Amino acid sequence: MTPIETILRDPAFPRLKAMVINATGLAYYADKDAAFAERINRRLPYGRVTSVGGYLAALEAQGPGGAEYQGLINELTVGETFFFRYIEQFDALRAVAIPECLRRNRNSRLLRIWSAGCSIGPEAYTLEILLKQHFADQLDGWQVHIVGTDINANFLEQARRGAYGDWAVRGLSPETLDACFDRLDRLWSVKPKFRQWTSFMPFNLVEGTIPSYPHGIGLFDIILCRNVMIYFDEATRHRLLGDLHKALSDGGWLVVGHAEAGPQLNELFTPVSVPGATLYRKQMEPAAPPPPPPPGRWAPAPVGTPRPAAAKPSVRPAAAAPAVPPPAPLDEAAGERSTALESCLARIEANRLDPTAHYQLGLVEEELGVGDPVAAFKRALYLDSGFVLADYHLALAYWRRGRLGPAQRHFRNACDALAGRADDEPIAEGGGLTVRELRGMLDLWLSGEEA
Ligand SMILES: C[S@@+](CC[C@H](N)C(=O)[O-])C[C@H]1O[C@@H](n2cnc3c(N)ncnc32)[C@H](O)[C@@H]1O
Structure with a gap:
């Protein structure tokens, strides 16, 4: 034997x-x-x-x-990992989640990210590289913490050393290798400037409590827990997802591996889909109930705000996920939604030439699955041809209906309308969305268009 x-x-x-x-x-x-x-x-x-x-x-x-x-x-434990793994998820963080965190935390100037099940560290370092390459100016004066945790002490030791063989950097361009690593013997050593915000510590995801404030585990803006839960059974995965939800701040973002999505995620989080990736957002705590909107005064939530899971659009494309989501509904309560619809209609009745009223009607109709939102967005554009968010939402509406040609045309129009505008300029009707952020979203749509 x-x-x-x-x-x-x-x-x-x-x-x-x-x-x-x-x-x-x-x-x-x-x-x-x-x-x-x-x-x-x-x-x-x-x-x-x-x-x-x-x-x-x-x-x-x-x-x-x-x-x-x-x-x-x-x-x-199985530690397979590499730098910029699932690049489309990092693109989505860059285009949608990180700008949202920067807006939400602009007073505290604190950004906290957790790479849960970080293995030998590439995921955590990738985040620091991404932040420094794309958000350095905006993060000036901020406190940024990226914490990588794992159950395997050997992996953590290598993560702290930050030096890797060819396998962990496979697929990186010579330019990225050159910009992010020093050559150390035959290893690729993460440059010191990309290790300032990142730290590593042991943490068992299935033992003890989460959040665990003594360990600094809690109140994260973004959590990546990718390719960890695939090794767990359903009950453990279920419990862990609940724990990760608790460890996020309100409005925080969760990223899981492609094989780890499931119904419970959609129950706990709002799925926010961008081309090639879905991020999961914890809902904001509802603020004190707002006073009822006076007729004609309703304004939609910011364009990047994901819709609550309960309010999914009635028309969904069969193959792919929707883009950056349309604005949140006016309110959770159906009664208040129909009030918003009536309010938009009343505004149009009062002034048929008001492009904003037609645009908002389109948003509400799209949200409720009623009326003809495509026509409403078109009217808004007819009345104001430079209404960039009307172009953007018209493109999304076409895309959801499987009409890719017109969708692409209106994404391009929106792009053209932004040409020459200053990065920090706010977008009309965007609830704080800037030109740079909208460009980022449009880039995601238009990249790979040729292919
Ligand atoms: C396949 S790696 C994923 C690494 C990285 N997240 C990625 O996607 O590239 C899975 C990691 O989960 C860690 N892991 C497994 N069970 C764990 C647990 N109970 N607590 C913390 N980490 C765990 C393993 O040690 C391993 O490093």
């Missing part, structure tokens, strides 16, 4: 496996006995312990902080 067969037949084997899965969440091994036994074999003989039962007893005696326990975890 081989050593692995001996381990597999040991009566203590199932208990050891259950104990480890319970402590780490790694249910991935539930139906992979041979792989699990092979890793146990690498740890045996541990000291004088040679049987699985003895090994289990030794682990239990040590507790989760023990050295052998940690050694076993280091064997069991």
